[in-house]
Amino acid sequence: MIVVVGSINLDMQPKGEGFLFTASGSNWKTPFKPTLIFQAIEAQGVLQPSQLELSKFDGRAYEGLIEGKAALGWAGGAVR
Numbered sequence: 001m002i003v004v005v006g007s008i009n010l011d012m013q014p015k016g017e018g019f020l021f022t023a024s025g026s027n028w029k030t031p032f033k034p035t036l037i038f039q040a041i042e043a044q045g046v047l048q049p050s051q052l053e054l055s056k057f058d059g060r061a062y063e064g065l066i067e068g069k070a071a072l073g074w075a076g077g078a079v080r
Contacts, residue, residue, distance in 0.1 A: 008041070018048035036061060050074055 003010045008025035023043045030036045038061045045054040052072045059066040 012047075015046065018046055020046055050076075 003012070007028045008023050010021060010023045012019040012021045014020075021044070024041065025038075026040050028038045028041050030038075038059045040058075040060040042056070042058045043054055044056040045052060050073060052070075054068075054070045057066070057068050057070065
């Protein structure tokens with residue numbers, strides 16, 4: 001399933017209880033304050049009911065590069 005969210009293209013495929021995803025876009029603005037603008041962004045990972053694991057994150061913003069991996073967890077399952 002491919003979804004366009006603002007300036008982000010998101011491809012999600014079911015995997016067990018979660019989804020594998022890839023995301024890419026340009027001129028993306030963060031949805032929180034202070035607003036950051038990424039000239040380019042790419043991410044890959046797995047979204048589970050209680051965790052988001054980014055196996056790849058690459059971004060270009062403010063004449064710099066951001067690269068990394070991350071895992072975010074929460075209790076109580078995903079918000080619906």
